[in-house]
Amino acid sequence: MAFEPPQRLVRALGETAPEGDAWLEQLPEAADRAVALRELTVERVQVPGGRSSLVLLVRRADGTPAVLKLAPPRARPEAERAALAHWGGRGAVQLLEADAADSGEGALLLERLHPDVSVRSLPEAKALLEAAGTLRRLWVEPPTEFVFETVAARTGRQAEAMRASAERDPEVAPLVAEALSAREALVADAPEARLLHGTFRQSKVLAGERMPWLAVGPDPVVGECAFDLARLVRDRVEDLIASPSGAATTRRRVKRLAESLDVDQERLRGWTLFRAVESGVRARRVGRVRDAELLLEFAGWL
Numbered sequence: 001m002a003f004e005p006p007q008r009l010v011r012a013l014g015e016t017a018p019e020g021d022a023w024l025e026q027l028p029e030a031a032d033r034a035v036a037l038r039e040l041t042v043e044r045v046q047v048p049g050g051r052s053s054l055v056l057l058v059r060r061a062d063g064t065p066a067v068l069k070l071a072p073p074r075a076r077p078e079a080e081r082a083a084l085a086h087w088g089g090r091g092a093v094q095l096l097e098a099d100a101a102d103s104g105e106g107a108l109l110l111e112r113l114h115p116d117v118s119v120r121s122l123p124e125a126k127a128l129l130e131a132a133g134t135l136r137r138l139w140v141e142p143p144t145e146f147v148f149e150t151v152a153a154r155t156g157r158q159a160e161a162m163r164a165s166a167e168r169d170p171e172v173a174p175l176v177a178e179a180l181s182a183r184e185a186l187v188a189d190a191p192e193a194r195l196l197h198g199t200f201r202q203s204k205v206l207a208g209e210r211m212p213w214l215a216v217g218p219d220p221v222v223g224e225c226a227f228d229l230a231r232l233v234r235d236r237v238e239d240l241i242a243s244p245s246g247a248a249t250t251r252r253r254v255k256r257l258a259e260s261l262d263v264d265q266e267r268l269r270g271w272t273l274f275r276a277v278e279s280g281v282r283a284r285r286v287g288r289v290r291d292a293e294l295l296l297e298f299a300g301w302l
Contacts, residue, residue, distance in 0.1 A: 003031040003045060005054050012051035013072065015286040023072040027054060031070055034107040040068060046115050050217060053077075057112065065112035066096055070105060076219060077106035082146035083195060083220035084108070091137030092197075092215045093206075113214055117207040124236060127202050128253070131232055132260055134205050134213050135197065142195040142222045151196070151223025152187045158278045159183060165281045172281055175299055179277035182270040186224075191264075196221050196228040202235045226263045230271035233257060237298050247301040254302075273302040 005027055013024055031054060035042055039061040046055035046067075053071035060066055071077040084095040094111035119127045119134075142148060159180055166176040197204070198219035208214045221227070233253055240246040254272060258265040280295030 003028045003042075003054065003056070006045065006047045006049045008048040008051060009054060021072070027070065030105050030107075031056065031068075034068060034070060034105050038068070038109060040066070042068075052219075053106075053217075055115070057115070060096075067093075067110040067112050067115075069108045069110060071108075072106060075106070076149075077108060079146070079148055079220050080218055081108055082143065082148070083218050084110075086143045086146075086195065087138060087140070089210070089214075091134055091211075092218065093208075094210070110216075111208070111210070111214075113206040113208045113216065115206060118203045119205040119213055120202040120235075124239075128232070128235070128257070129260075130213050131200075131202050131205050131235075132229075132257060134215050135200055135228060135232065136261055138197050138200075138215060138218075139194040139225050139228070142193065148195065148220050148222045150193070151221055151227045152190070154221055155183055155187070155227075155274065155278075161285075162278055162281050165285055169281075169284065172277075172284065172296065175277050175296060176281060179274045179299070183274045186226075186267060186270050186274075191224050191267075193222050194225055196223055196225070198228065199231065200228050201231050224267065225261065226258075226267040227271045227275075229257055229261060229263055229268055230275045233268070233272045234276055234295070234298055237294050241294050241297055246298075250298065250301050269302055273299055276302070 005024060010024060035056070035058065040058040043057040043059065046057055049055050052075040053069050056068040058066050058068050071080070081095065084092055085098065089111070093113060096109040096111060119130045122130065162176050162180065166173040197215055198221040199217065200215065204217050205213050205215055233250070234240070240250055243249060254269050255265055257263070258268045276295050276299040280292045280299060283295060284292035
């Protein structure tokens, strides 16, 4: 069977692929190998799917529904495997293979959830409540047998890219300077570290059978909880920007999420600022002008 990657994946990986990277070209053959090795029957490719992996809805040899996910090395699939194994299905999708069944394919066999039903389908207040409750369950002591990237290291790389963008694009320089200053203060005085989802938002929480809502698609990192919660603050940013009370709503959201998850409000505001500016500058750099405008306007409210 030929596995054509969804166009959303092709576009997203095209923005970040290093020169000479052939992962997308090799993906159909890699998917064939991963399916055959596990004796899976493919139902369909999940479309539009994610921005960093190919997701296949499959059935195992005994008829059990499952998901086969293939991701390039730069998406850190082994870190995702280690995090999912550590969570053991508590708050997150269940990993169905303890160890990689193949070498170098970046393949994960996962519990089947309802891929078309996320908490984003709920009214906004309920969606934030359910998403926050799911996130709380993921914040645990990191395992000792796998070394995850730290928040300081990840945001340090991002900070370098932001500085370079600001030098080429003076229009974003003031917000970049504010975001970098916030990051510097945050990493200098970080509280106790936890294992974090890393890229948490409403669309990453899907309906399940075993539990009502479970997180998927982590890019795990070790650090303070406010970093993880920051991405949730800007969910539905297009609706916030379109609302006359968007700025006030954003500030209330920071306060309510911080209080509900016992996170310091100012630290949450700081990480929300940094992550919004980083995403906005990156979107601007690769030509996603509308996304950049939304994110940078949102960051200006903080």
